[in-house]
Amino acid sequence: MATDTLLRGTPVVPGVAFAPALVVRAEVSPEAVARFDTSQYADAEAALAAYDQAAQAVADGFLRKAAGVSGDAAKVLTASAGLARDKGLRGAVSKHLRGGDDLLASVHAGVEQFVTVFTGMGGLMAERVTDLRDIERRITAHLVGEPEPGVGAPEAPCVLVAEDLAPSDTAGLDPAVVLALVTERGGPTSHTAIIARQLAIPCVVGVGGATALANGTPLLVDGAAGTVETDAADAEARVAADAEQRAALAAWEGPGRTADGVPVKILANVADAESARRAASAPVQGVGLFRTELCFLNRKEEPSAEEQASIYGGVLDAFHGGGRYVVVRTLDAGSDKPVGFATHDGEENPALGVRGLRLSFDNPGLMDRQLDAIAAAAAATGTETWVMAPMVATVAEAHEFAGKVHARGLKAGVMVEVPSAALLAHRMLEAVDFLSIGTNDLTQYTMAADRMATDLAHLTDPWQPAVLQLIAITAEAGRQARKPVGVCGEAAADPLLACVLVGMGITSLSMAAAAVRPVGARLAGVPLDLCEEAAEAALAASDPGAGRTAVRELLG
Ligand code: PEP
Ligand code: MG
Numbered sequence: 284m285a286t287d288t289l290l291r292g293t294p295v296v297p298g299v300a301f302a303p304a305l306v307v308r309a310e311v312s313p314e315a316v317a318r319f320d321t322s323q324y325a326d327a328e329a330a331l332a333a334y335d336q337a338a339q340a341v342a343d344g345f346l347r348k349a350a351g352v353s354g355d356a357a358k359v360l361t362a363s364a365g366l367a368r369d370k371g372l373r374g375a376v377s378k379h380l381r382g383g384d385d386l387l388a389s390v391h392a393g394v395e396q397f398v399t400v401f402t403g404m405g406g407l408m409a410e411r412v413t414d415l416r417d418i419e420r421r422i423t424a425h426l427v428g429e430p431e432p433g434v435g436a437p438e439a440p441c442v443l444v445a446e447d448l449a450p451s452d453t454a455g456l457d458p459a460v461v462l463a464l465v466t467e468r469g470g471p472t473s474h475t476a477i478i479a480r481q482l483a484i485p486c487v488v489g490v491g492g493a494t495a496l497a498n499g500t501p502l503l504v505d506g507a508a509g510t511v512e513t514d515a516a517d518a519e520a521r522v523a524a525d526a527e528q529r530a531a532l533a534a535w536e537g538p539g540r541t542a543d544g545v546p547v548k549i550l551a552n553v554a555d556a557e558s559a560r561r562a563a564s565a566p567v568q569g570v571g572l573f574r575t576e577l578c579f580l581n582r583k584e585e586p587s588a589e590e591q592a593s594i595y596g597g598v599l600d601a602f603h604g605g606g607r608y609v610v611v612r613t614l615d616a617g618s619d620k621p622v623g624f625a626t627h628d629g630e631e632n633p634a635l636g637v638r639g640l641r642l643s644f645d646n647p648g649l650m651d652r653q654l655d656a657i658a659a660a661a662a663a664t665g666t667e668t669w670v671m672a673p674m675v676a677t678v679a680e681a682h683e684f685a686g687k688v689h690a691r692g693l694k695a696g697v698m699v700e701v702p703s704a705a706l707l708a709h710r711m712l713e714a715v716d717f718l719s720i721g722t723n724d725l726t727q728y729t730m731a732a733d734r735m736a737t738d739l740a741h742l743t744d745p746w747q748p749a750v751l752q753l754i755a756i757t758a759e760a761g762r763q764a765r766k767p768v769g770v771c772g773e774a775a776a777d778p779l780l781a782c783v784l785v786g787m788g789i790t791s792l793s794m795a796a797a798a799v800r801p802v803g804a805r806l807a808g809v810p811l812d813l814c815e816e817a818a819e820a821a822l823a824a825s826d827p828g829a830g831r832t833a834v835r836e837l838l839g
Pocket of ligand 1: 574720
């Protein structure tokens with residue numbers, strides 16, 4: 284195979300998909316603008332008609348996206364649709380056309396006129412300047428015949444190819460239309476990876492040169508091999524073989540246990556009521572990680588405790604009864620998940636800054652109000668509710684947090700994401716009822732490697748023996764204290780690594796619903812003593828590759 288037909292990246296979500304590329308760009312390409320032929324319009328009226336068509340297409344795109352989401356996100360998108368069709372904006376464009384400007388220049392001048400007016404008005408109107416510039420880019424894209432910049436609302440089946448995807452880009456993506464994700468940046472624990480797992484679509488990240496692919500190029504994405512092929516002759520056969528394999532895994536129905544019957548709770552990671560309802564239909568015993576900050580990515584003002592309680596209640600409701608429970612994580616705002624009302628702006632090094640539990644240092648009310656809302660939702664739904672804090676670094680933080688949670692009658696835990704928390708896990712467990720290991724951040728902080736850095740993907744690998752050593756220390760502390768220690772980072776979604784974790788003494792594995800059956804089915808085939816052998820082999824390995832090979836040989 285010629286090298287230019289095969290791109291390689293980091294495999295993230297297994298599965299094979301075949302569809303045309305939809306390359307997401309942040310800007311309209313300058314080449315397309317330069318090629319634009321303004322003489323195609325006979326007069327200003329014809330040019331204005333083309334503007335109307337483009338503006339309507341942009342508005343329709345926003346409305347389609349709005350229909351797929353709810354709450355504030357839907358309101359913002361509907362307002363953007365209105366702005367794209369704004370009569371005043373159309374009038375300004377028309378005036379410039381009649382004055383002799385060409386169409387693209389007229390759109391730009393009309394938008395700039397509005398930018399000046401909105402900026403002068405200040406406040407909320409000034410904040411809409413970003414939306415105006417976004418609308419200009421989208422209208423321009425339609426006029427020059429390119430797809431709209433940003434993710435938009437794809438209609439036909441596609442492989443989404445982007446430099447990177449922010450959590451807000453991926454809100455409302457439809458897995459029936461977006462069949463796979465390919466990004467140039469990001470590692471196995473990036474948010475693109477997390478979203479792909481949630482959507483259960485194949486995903487490869489860190490694919491150099493992916494955005495240089497032409498739109499519409501048929502792509503065969505293999506999420507297990509980490510490859511993207513542009514000229515695969517056997518594409519359909521490979522998609523069919525993959526579907527067959529998935530169907531076999533889909534037969535696993537839980538509950539989680541090893542081949543010799545040792546119980547291991549298999550739990551789901553969720554982001555909102557909708558993903559919780561989807562997860563509740565998978566064979567899981569509850570939720571091991573409800574990422575509450577993902578409910579508020581678009582919010583500038585802190586939602587009231589009542590509104591928060593109703594949002595959390597939507598998730599808790601889906602897991603009422605049947606011995607199931609939900610672990611709610613308090614806001615992990617900051618770093619790669621900025622939340623308008625919580626995050627500190629302008630930090631030099633936000634991953635090491637004020638994020639997670641640290642936001643309560645100078646704003647204790649933020650956490651108190653959230654805990655009140657969680658307790659209210661737990662009382663209203665009657666669902667067993669555990670609460671944990673992210674980014675805990677000291678035993679004193681664990682004691683203070685546990686005090687607040689216990690005062691509200693709920694079980695308290697902390698996440699083990701900072702190496703200091705793993706090293707002192709036995710003392711953390713004197714304060715809390717459970718621990719949950721966030722392997723994404725634990726890997727980032729142990730290896731001093733940004734989880735988003737493509738060039739460091741070999742370091743941000745949870746199979747790194749140093750990371751596994753910290754997990755083993757934490758699991759052993761749980762065994763001694765007879766308290767549950769789970770894993771809720773992406774490591775839990777890797778069927779091979781899941782067996783290693785269980786061999787170390789991990790008592791629950793929490794993952795995107797799509798990973799539940801592959802992990803549950805794998806674990807069901809391996810007895811505990813073999814899991815323990817696998818743990819020893821992975822810990823003794825010199826690097827992640829050697830660890831994977833050794834464990835694969837052991838487990839078959
Ligand atoms: C983690 O760090 O492993 C984790 C589960 O938290 P997040 O990915 O949301 O930072
Ligand atoms: Mg984390």
